[in-house]
Each structure stands twice: as C-alpha cells, then as structure tokens.
Amino acid sequence: MRTGRPRSFDRIDALDSAVVVFWEHGYDATSVSLLTTTLGIGAPSLYAAFGDKQTLFLEAVDRYLATYGAFVARALAEESQARRTVERLLREASAAYTSPEHPRGCLLISATTNCSPQSAGVAARLRELRTGGLRALEAKFADAIQAGKLTADTDAHALATFYAAVLQGMSAQARDGAGKDDLQHIADAAMRAWPSG
Amino acid sequence: MRTGRPRSFDRIDALDSAVVVFWEHGYDATSVSLLTTTLGIGAPSLYAAFGDKQTLFLEAVDRYLATYGAFVARALAEESQARRTVERLLREASAAYTSPEHPRGCLLISATTNCSPQSAGVAARLRELRTGGLRALEAKFADAIQAGKLTADTDAHALATFYAAVLQGMSAQARDGAGKDDLQHIADAAMRAWPSG
DNA sequence: ACATATCCCTAACGATCGCTCTAGAATGTG
DNA sequence: CACATTCTAGAGCGATCGTTAGGGATATGT
Numbered sequence: 001m002r003t004g005r006p007r008s009f010d011r012i013d014a015l016d017s018a019v020v021v022f023w024e025h026g027y028d029a030t031s032v033s034l035l036t037t038t039l040g041i042g043a044p045s046l047y048a049a050f051g052d053k054q055t056l057f058l059e060a061v062d063r064y065l066a067t068y069g070a071f072v073a074r075a076l077a078e079e080s081q082a083r084r085t086v087e088r089l090l091r092e093a094s095a096a097y098t099s100p101e102h103p104r105g106c107l108l109i110s111a112t113t114n115c116s117p118q119s120a121g122v123a124a125r126l127r128e129l130r131t132g133g134l135r136a137l138e139a140k141f142a143d144a145i146q147a148g149k150l151t152a153d154t155d156a157h158a159l160a161t162f163y164a165a166v167l168q169g170m171s172a173q174a175r176d177g178a179g180k181d182d183l184q185h186i187a188d189a190a191m192r193a194w195p196s197g
Numbered sequence: 198m199r200t201g202r203p204r205s206f207d208r209i210d211a212l213d214s215a216v217v218v219f220w221e222h223g224y225d226a227t228s229v230s231l232l233t234t235t236l237g238i239g240a241p242s243l244y245a246a247f248g249d250k251q252t253l254f255l256e257a258v259d260r261y262l263a264t265y266g267a268f269v270a271r272a273l274a275e276e277s278q279a280r281r282t283v284e285r286l287l288r289e290a291s292a293a294y295t296s297p298e299h300p301r302g303c304l305l306i307s308a309t310t311n312c313s314p315q316s317a318g319v320a321a322r323l324r325e326l327r328t329g330g331l332r333a334l335e336a337k338f339a340d341a342i343q344a345g346k347l348t349a350d351t352d353a354h355a356l357a358t359f360y361a362a363v364l365q366g367m368s369a370q371a372r373d374g375a376g377k378d379d380l381q382h383i384a385d386a387a388m389r390a391w392p393s394g
Numbered sequence: 395a396c397a398t399a400t401c402c403c404t405a406a407c408g409a410t411c412g413c414t415c416t417a418g419a420a421t422g423t424g
Numbered sequence: 425c426a427c428a429t430t431c432t433a434g435a436g437c438g439a440t441c442g443t444t445a446g447g448g449a450t451a452t453g454t
Contacts, residue, residue, distance in 0.1 A: 003422040004430030026311025028226055032412055042433055044414070053412065109369065113310035114223025127373055158382035161375060165366030165383045172306065172365035176324055178358060185355035186362045193389040201400030202451040229442055239402055241444075250442065401450075410441065420431070 011049055014039045018050075019060045019068075023103040026111045027057055028119050054122055057111075061126065064107045071096060076136050082144035083194060086137075086163055090187035093167055097174035098183055105171035134164045154195050166190045208246055211236045215247075216257045216265070220300040223308045224254055225316050254308075254319055258326070261304045268293060273333050279341035280391060283334075283360055287384035290364055294371035295380055302368035331361045351392050363387045 017039045022030050032053055036043050050056040065073070071092040079085040097105050108130055112123040138160035144150045170183050214236045219227050229250055233240050247253040262270070268289040276282040294302050305327055309320040335357035341347040367380050 002430090003428070005420045005422080005432080007431065008420090025313065029311045029313040029316075031313075031410080033410080043412090044434095045432060047413070048431080110310050113307050113369075113372070114226045114312070116222065116226040116228075119226075130373060155382065158379070159386065161370060161379050162383045162386035165363065165370045167366070168369035169362030169364070169366030172310075172369070173358060173362045175310070176327060182355070182358050185352065186359045189356065189359035189390040193386040199400090200398070200452045202402085202449080204401070205450095228440080230440080239404090240442085242402060244443070245401080396454085397452105398454100399450105399452080401448105403446105403448085405444105405446085407444075408442100411439075412437105413439105414435105414437070416433105416435085418431105418433085420429105422427100422429075424425100424427080 007045075007049065009039070009041055009045070014041065014046075014049065015060060015063050016067075018056060019064050019107070020102060022057055022060050022111055023064070023107040026114065027122055028112075028115045054119075057122055058125065061107065061111075061129070065129075068096065068102065069106065069108060072133060076140065082140050082149060085140055086194075087187075087191060089163070090166065090170075090190060091184065093170055094180050094183035094187055097171055098178070098180040104174040106167070109168050109171040110175060130164070134160050137163060150195055159195070162193065163190065204242075204246065206236070206238055206242070211238065211243075211246065212257060212260050213264075215253055216261050216304070217299055219254055219257050219308055220261070220304040223311065224319055225309075225312045251316075251319055255322065258304065258308075258323065262326075265293065265299065266303065266305060269330060273337065279337045279346060282337055283391075284384075284388060286360070287363065287367075287387060288381070290367055291377050291380035291384055294368055295375070295377040301371040303364070306365050306368040307372060327361070331357050334360060347392060356392070359390065360387065 018035060021035055021038050024030075025034070032043060032046070035053075035056075036046055039046065046056070050059060072089060075085050075088045075092065079088055093106075108126055112119065112126045115123045138156050141150065141154065141156035141159050145152060145154050145156060150156075166186065170178075170186050173186065174183060215232060218232055218235050221227075222231070229240060229243070232250075232253075233243055236243065238246075243253070247256060269286060272282050272285045272289065276285055290303075305323055309316065309323045312320045335353050338347065338351065338353035338356050342349060342351050342353060347353075363383065367383050370383065371380060
C-alpha cells in the first residue's frame, strides 16, 4: 500500500486546468507561475506530479486529444464515407472551436505557432500530430478513390491538404473572434469545393 | 545640418532584418538579444534607433506590409472584379508564403498567435489589421453583388470570412512544410467554392 | 585644432524565467 | 504512540528577460 501523505489535489483536474491554460496562451507564453496560480498548487507539487514544463505540456496535449479534440479521431473512425467524414469534421469543429466553455480554436493548431528555438522539440511534436491527421484524411480519400466514390483523377493529397488548411483557418478565425455561424459558413463554402466527379 | 557621429548601420537594413526575425519566431519568442545579434548592433543602438521592442515590432509590421505583404493591398486595389481579386490573392499568397528567400507563411497571421498577457496590445493591433483585410474583401464582394456580378443571395460576409480563413490556413500549412504546389492546390480548391449563381 | 554631438560597447539594473533545496505538516504502517 | 514516507509551502538557485546608465571612440561644424 502506498504510504505517506496523500496528494491534496486531483491530478486529472489539475491536468485539465493545465490544458485550458496552454490552450489559451500557447506553450512558451504559459509560465510555470501562471500554471501554479491557476491550478492552485505550489511549484514543487506541480513538478512532483508532472515533471518539468515540457512533460506537462505533452501530457496536456494527450489529454486534449482524449477529450476536447477527440471529435476528429471519432469522425475519422466512425464515418466510412469520405464526404461524410469531412462534413462531420467541419461541422463539429465549428462548434468546438467557438464554444464559450473553453478557449477558442484548436490547441494542436495554435499552441506552438510562435516558439523560441529551445521549444523546437514540442513544436515538432505538435507538427507531427497535425501531419498525422492530414495523412489519415488523405488515406480516407485514397480509399474513396479506390472504391469509386471519388473519380480516379482526384488528388487525395491535395484534397486532404485543402481541408486541413480549412480547419487551421477556422481555428484562426475563431481565435480572431468569429462565431459558430461564421465557422459553419466557412465549412459550407469548403464543402462546395468537394470534387463533383 | 545634423552634427555628431553618424549611425554606423543602415536603419532600413536593420528594420528589414528585424522583420525577418519577428516573422520567423513571432513577437514574444523574439528576444532583444536575438535581435541585436542578428542585426549586428548593440542593444543601446537598437533602443536609440527604434525605441523599445514593441515600437520596433509595430514598425516592422508596417515595413512588412509595405514590402512582402504588399501583394494583398495591390490585389485589392488593382483588380476591379471580385473573382479576379481572390484568384490573384490566393495565387500570389501561394508563392509568397513558401518562398525560400524568407520565413514561411504570413507575419500578420502568425506572429502573435501565442502571446503573454502583457503583449495583448500588439496582438490586438495585428488582429485589427487582419480584420481590416477581411472587411476590405467583404466590401469588394458587396460591390460585386451590387453590380450583379454575384447573385443577390450571396453572403458577402460569409464569403470574405471563408477566403480569409483559407489564407490563414495556407499560412499555417506553409509553416508546417507545405510547398508552393500544395498551396496552389489549396487555392484551386478554394476557387471551386466560388458561388456559381 | 577644437568643441560638440552622437555613436557604440561594457556592464549592470530589477524582474521574471524554469526549476529545486529545505523545512515543516499530514498521512500511512508498526 | 512512534516512525517512515510523502506531501506542501517559502525561499532562493542561476539564467535570461527588456531596458538603461556610464564612458571612451568617432564623426561633424566652426
């Protein structure tokens, strides 16, 4: 049995708070002191529970992907048709990126846009995750071409890059103050670009 | 006549270098020491010539808009037809955002995505500039509707928001490593969303 | 040549950065 | 109860942040 004084705060609650702070300000601009005041714990407690700032951030990213950002993986996994996947992705992003319950936009997209050279590691990790999403979308399109749902001359890579850019643009617009309706209009316009055949 | 020892560096050259550094790393992540080493001048010289870091940044933004970013204002001013304006905007952005001559993407879009609370002022200024561009585009579309070039049921605001988002997405993709061809494909797809009438 | 004005460099300012040592408080097991 | 263990809280570590005096060097105007 684990002896000693138990931790006075809930680790998951603290992690969720850290997600929000990193989401709002990004990696570099989030100082440890801002984290400790927001989470309501001292710096040594934070370091004991999560390791250093970079480790905490990476765990916060995982937590984000398992919660707020899970709709992307769900759309990719649950929708079999490529077009429905994209429609659902854009529709759910319109709501997720503008919810008043949490910071605007997407943490994966916006948290490491500006980072100092010594934060290049976490920036590379997030870029990797973004690229992974793009590849998954591209594979979905390739399958649709294979199945004849998209014409053979469709460029799966180009189409995936386009919808990835649209999601990134929606995140940026949300952070600039656009509302859910604005983002849904972006989504509607983006669907007009779907290959007609 | 101005007496005393003249400045040993060219102010415009130094400003251009500052543009590049801010473009690459963003506002907060660009330290004054990085600026001084890159520009090859001491900190007191920098402060004497440009004022503090915030003032230098805002002047660098103006310089950016007058040089690398001037293609946006030119497209809006020189093209009378809305569709041609957007086509030219997206085409020139594909090249500008991926040129190997300078950092990727757009300074206005990417330089203040992550900033600490005390940098909120410069972030607000850049958001203002981005919103101004969106409004200019929206006005262009409103004119086209007035002139009958776009059907009366076209939503000028929604369309402008869409193409603004596409530009922001192209900037993000460029910073993630996409090439000129990738961005041109995004532009092509975005033009398929043009209202058919 | 001289006085003057401005420059550049060295050094350092206070504040904050990420991070940790130390001491005391609180819980578990015997 | 004592003891072992692990937590919390305050203070402070060296480094870097943006910024600015101080002083020698270098140019112009007379």
